[in-house]
Amino acid sequence: MANSQEHTVKAFDQDIGQLRGLISQMGGLAESAIAEAMVALQRGDAVLAARIAADDKKIDAMEAEVERTAVRIIALRAPMADDLREVIAALKIANVIERIGDYAKNIARRVPQLESDHRIEPISILPAMGRMAAAMVHDALNAFAARNPQGALAVCESDNALDDFYDSIFRTLVTYMVENPKTIGQCAHLLFVAKNLERIGDHATNVAEMVYFAATGERLVEREKGVD
Amino acid sequence: MANSQEHTVKAFDQDIGQLRGLISQMGGLAESAIAEAMVALQRGDAVLAARIAADDKKIDAMEAEVERTAVRIIALRAPMADDLREVIAALKIANVIERIGDYAKNIARRVPQLESDHRIEPISILPAMGRMAAAMVHDALNAFAARNPQGALAVCESDNALDDFYDSIFRTLVTYMVENPKTIGQCAHLLFVAKNLERIGDHATNVAEMVYFAATGERLVEREKGVD
Numbered sequence: 001m002a003n004s005q006e007h008t009v010k011a012f013d014q015d016i017g018q019l020r021g022l023i024s025q026m027g028g029l030a031e032s033a034i035a036e037a038m039v040a041l042q043r044g045d046a047v048l049a050a051r052i053a054a055d056d057k058k059i060d061a062m063e064a065e066v067e068r069t070a071v072r073i074i075a076l077r078a079p080m081a082d083d084l085r086e087v088i089a090a091l092k093i094a095n096v097i098e099r100i101g102d103y104a105k106n107i108a109r110r111v112p113q114l115e116s117d118h119r120i121e122p123i124s125i126l127p128a129m130g131r132m133a134a135a136m137v138h139d140a141l142n143a144f145a146a147r148n149p150q151g152a153l154a155v156c157e158s159d160n161a162l163d164d165f166y167d168s169i170f171r172t173l174v175t176y177m178v179e180n181p182k183t184i185g186q187c188a189h190l191l192f193v194a195k196n197l198e199r200i201g202d203h204a205t206n207v208a209e210m211v212y213f214a215a216t217g218e219r220l221v222e223r224e225k226g227v228d
Numbered sequence: 229m230a231n232s233q234e235h236t237v238k239a240f241d242q243d244i245g246q247l248r249g250l251i252s253q254m255g256g257l258a259e260s261a262i263a264e265a266m267v268a269l270q271r272g273d274a275v276l277a278a279r280i281a282a283d284d285k286k287i288d289a290m291e292a293e294v295e296r297t298a299v300r301i302i303a304l305r306a307p308m309a310d311d312l313r314e315v316i317a318a319l320k321i322a323n324v325i326e327r328i329g330d331y332a333k334n335i336a337r338r339v340p341q342l343e344s345d346h347r348i349e350p351i352s353i354l355p356a357m358g359r360m361a362a363a364m365v366h367d368a369l370n371a372f373a374a375r376n377p378q379g380a381l382a383v384c385e386s387d388n389a390l391d392d393f394y395d396s397i398f399r400t401l402v403t404y405m406v407e408n409p410k411t412i413g414q415c416a417h418l419l420f421v422a423k424n425l426e427r428i429g430d431h432a433t434n435v436a437e438m439v440y441f442a443a444t445g446e447r448l449v450e451r452e453k454g455v456d
Contacts, residue, residue, distance in 0.1 A: 067316065070316075071312055071313065071316060074302055074312060075308060075309070075312055078306045080303060081303070084299055084302060084303055085299065088295065088298075088299060088319075091316075091319070092323075095320075095323065170416070173416075174412055174413045174416055177405065177409075177412045177416075178409045178410075178412050181405075181406045181409055182406075184402055184405045184406050184412070185402050188398070188401075188402055188405075188416070188419055191416055191419065191420075192419075192423065195420065
């Protein structure tokens with residue numbers, strides 16, 4: 001009995017390890033999608049942009065695999081209490097990462113729409129914001145992999161800096177549009193790109209909040225996040 | 229044995245019925261939040277807008293209740309195959325509705341930012357788009373409640389009309405900004421409002437696709453949806 005139970009425990013740990021491995025891989029793909037989207041944006045590289053959009057299907061497929069794996073674990077192991085909650089948390093985190101991938105894809109999709117004879121200057125502000133957002137995703141996933149509540153806390157805190165960055169870019173873009181009405185169409189797309197990056201930070205924060213709760217049992221006071 | 233099994237089945241049906249009831253309630257709240265957000269926007273009613281944002285907490289709380297209920301069902305009944313998939317689908321649909329509520333809240337949050345001595349004209353285009361988006365949410369939840377694949381299909385089809393509506397509003401707003409540079413800041417907020425409504429349609433479509441799959445076992449060809 002003790003043995004069979006031990007055996008079950010081991011099997012569950014292997015299953016959950018597989019689930020966590022899939023999530024780390026998804027996170028890596030999402031992180032590089034953000035970085036590449038910023039490169040495509042800066043260079044006006046429509047070919048790279050198209051590849052990023054196509055690669056997002058890999059992230060979607062991995063989310064589906066996480067779900068199948070989770071369903072299999074639940075059906076096979078009938079995990080109780082904490083174990084079951086960990087499986088459900090993995091499902092939710094995979095869903096958030098899939099959305100982060102969608103934001104990167106959406107940024108890439110705007111690259112062709114920004115094509116124009118003269119490259120508008122405000123594009124040059126966005127890569128720094130992109131790096132900040134990608135770093136939050138990276139750190140949130142590290143905190144997840146290491147079950148590190150302090151790392152998770154740091155991600156939540158850095159979200160304030162990203163929000164401030166967004167606000168200043170919003171103001172900069174509006175001012176630029178007023179002074180350069182011909183660029184309003186392009187700048188409108190940049191407003192959405194900046195908002196996508198701000199939302200990526202919110203989602204990285206959601207992951208960090210789940211990691212913190214899983215590690216400490218305490219909920220961080222839910223910061224007000226916008227949407228889109 | 230037959231009896232005890234019958235008993236289990238009954239108990240599961242009651243549990244899943246409770247889950248579906250919660251989701252229908254969430255959908256009703258989300259639907260009215262969208263309608264009220266459009267009223268607040270049109271009237272510039274910051275008080276109503278604040279109430280909508282506050283009421284969103286109810287939707288968030290119900291999603292948490294759906295999750296607790298689902299975890300309890302899984303732990304208690306150890307549902308197999310289709311039953312387990314139905315519980316997981318309920319979790320996902322509740323998550324989508326929670327996000328629809330967030331979009332309505334986000335629209336409400338922009339109302340105070342639109343305050344100005346003169347109301348900008350393009351606001352008048354948005355309520356019609358809001359009604360279209362709210363109707364899609366309504367129809368998707370009806371299809372879910374009735375397990376009606378045809379109704380689900382109709383929702384997916386109407387999303388194309390909503391996307392076209394968004395594109396025309398985007399062009400209208402950009403043109404208006406070019407002609408009225410003083411309103412660029414306000415119009416930028418309206419661009420996000422229109423995008424939020426377009427995203428609500430995408431999420432209603434996601435629900436409809438899950439309902440269709442659950443009812444027919446066939447996946448609808450995933451339409452390309454944007455984000456934000």
